[in-house]
Amino acid sequence: MEAAFQTNNGLTRMSQIQIPFNKPYIAGKELYYVAKAVTKGYLEGDGFYTQACCSLLEEKFEIPKVLMTPSCTASLEMAAILCELEEGDEVIMPSYTFVSTASAFVREGAKPVFVDIRPDTLNIDENLIEAAITDRTKAICVVHYAGVACEMDKIVEIARKHDLVLIEDAAQGVNSFYKGRALGSIGDLGCYSFHETKNFICGEGGALCINNPRFQERAEIIRDKGTNRQKFFRGQVDKYSWVDVGSSYVPSELCSAFLYGQLELLEEITEKRSELHHSYLELLKPHIESGWLTAPTVPEHCQSNYHMFYGLLDSNQSRDNLLDFFKARRVGAVFHYIPLHQSDMGRSLVGRQTLPVTEQAASRLIRLPFFFELTEENQQAVSQNLTEFFDFQMDAASNWSAKAA
Numbered sequence: 493m494e495a496a497f498q499t500n501n502g503l504t505r506m507s508q509i510q511i512p513f514n515k516p517y518i519a520g521k522e523l524y525y526v527a528k529a530v531t532k533g534y535l536e537g538d539g540f541y542t543q544a545c546c547s548l549l550e551e552k553f554e555i556p557k558v559l560m561t562p563s564c565t566a567s568l569e570m571a572a573i574l575c576e577l578e579e580g581d582e583v584i585m586p587s588y589t590f591v592s593t594a595s596a597f598v599r600e601g602a603k604p605v606f607v608d609i610r611p612d613t614l615n616i617d618e619n620l621i622e623a624a625i626t627d628r629t630k631a632i633c634v635v636h637y638a639g640v641a642c643e644m645d646k647i648v649e650i651a652r653k654h655d656l657v658l659i660e661d662a663a664q665g666v667n668s669f670y671k672g673r674a675l676g677s678i679g680d681l682g683c684y685s686f687h688e689t690k691n692f693i694c695g696e697g698g699a700l701c702i703n704n705p706r707f708q709e710r711a712e713i714i715r716d717k718g719t720n721r722q723k724f725f726r727g728q729v730d731k732y733s734w735v736d737v738g739s740s741y742v743p744s745e746l747c748s749a750f751l752y753g754q755l756e757l758l759e760e761i762t763e764k765r766s767e768l769h770h771s772y773l774e775l776l777k778p779h780i781e782s783g784w785l786t787a788p789t790v791p792e793h794c795q796s797n798y799h800m801f802y803g804l805l806d807s808n809q810s811r812d813n814l815l816d817f818f819k820a821r822r823v824g825a826v827f828h829y830i831p832l833h834q835s836d837m838g839r840s841l842v843g844r845q846t847l848p849v850t851e852q853a854a855s856r857l858i859r860l861p862f863f864f865e866l867t868e869e870n871q872q873a874v875s876q877n878l879t880e881f882f883d884f885q886m887d888a889a890s891n892w893s894a895k896a897a
């Protein structure tokens with residue numbers, strides 16, 4: 493397969509360009525703040541920069557309480573503990589998501605109930621949620637795929653009606669909005685990620701947004717090893733002790749210092765990603781118009797943070813061929829995800845299940861290189877490669893029909 497793709501002339505030059513799928517970046521004062529964190533002489537959790545990140549997110553996104561965490565996974569685990577789940581309780585979520593969305597609840601003894609997605613945004617299909625509710629359902633965990641919001645009005649209404657905790661896995665949705673409201677600020681709880689592959693990064697990092705005040709006090713305790721140390725710091729108790737379950741969910745001050753350097757440039761970074769996104773759309777227009785590639789949908793009432801650029805091919809075969817093609821050209825394109833209901837763990841939890849839209853999307857989707865420092869040349873090279881690939885496919889198709897005739 494690779495040899496066939498490399499016979500075209502002029503490609504030796506092209507194949508020497510290496511474009512990674514993702515690349516960590518520095519946008520401003522990240523390293524200066526890391527140094528300052530050390531010289532301030534306070535590196536344990538909840539120092540100056542951790543507080544600064546927390547306040548910035550609370551103000552910017554109008555969230556009553558934000559707790560910085562070591563990862564979105566940690567935030568989801570805290571959310572799951574806060575749901576007070578019992579063995580056999582059920583949590584509704586999409587299957588088309590990252591492992592942590594489900595594993596956080598499974599650790600608490602709950603069973604994931606996977607619901608299919610919408611074919612346009614690849615977000616959970618709000619019209620399928622109610623049918624999945626049983627008397628064991630305790631929570632709904634939605635995922636805002638690619639930084640584009642789920643249909644939150646409808647989902648909030650369902651959660652209220654059935655008295656369910658609503659959690660937003662907004663790992664990909666930091667600085668995205670739904671009808672003017674920040675993702676992560678709409679459900680009872682919201683979870684952010686600052687992992688290297690997300691929009692704003694510090695290597696590994698996250699935050700738990702607490703929009704429903706009834707979770708505040710316990711969340712603080714769970715985050716601090718199950719102790720009431722935060723109350724002690726505020727002078728509300730004269731010594732702190734072990735009062736509940738918990739873990740070490742406070743992030744390193746070094747990571748927060750780095751992250752603060754990015755969060756203070758939230759708008760600039762998003763603007764850059766928007767430009768990159770639109771320039772891909774422009775470059776790939778011929779392929780989108782001819783129907784070879786379906787571009788992401790952003791509904792009118794959703795404001796995206798341009799977390800990723802993906803496309804849908806016409807079949808699983810074309811997608812896999814394209815992945816091989818890019819690999820041979822050293823372009824870092826990847827697929828997304830192995831649906832959780834088709835994973836070993838998912839199968840062992842829910843048995844065999846068919847989710848047609850999820851399975852279609854997962855088999856046909858490709859994510860193109862997308863990161864802050866992606867250059868115009870990089871994007872042109874990706875686009876050029878796509879043109880060659882589609883020409884190659886078209887030739888193969890016409891050769892085949894010529895032979896068949």
Ligand SMILES: *Cc1c(COP(=O)(O)O)cnc(C)c1O
Binds near residue numbers: 562565663664
């Ligand atoms: C990245 C991601 C996570 C995990 O985030 P970490 O910060 O790496 O733990 C969870 N859910 C979704 C949807 C993600 O994209």
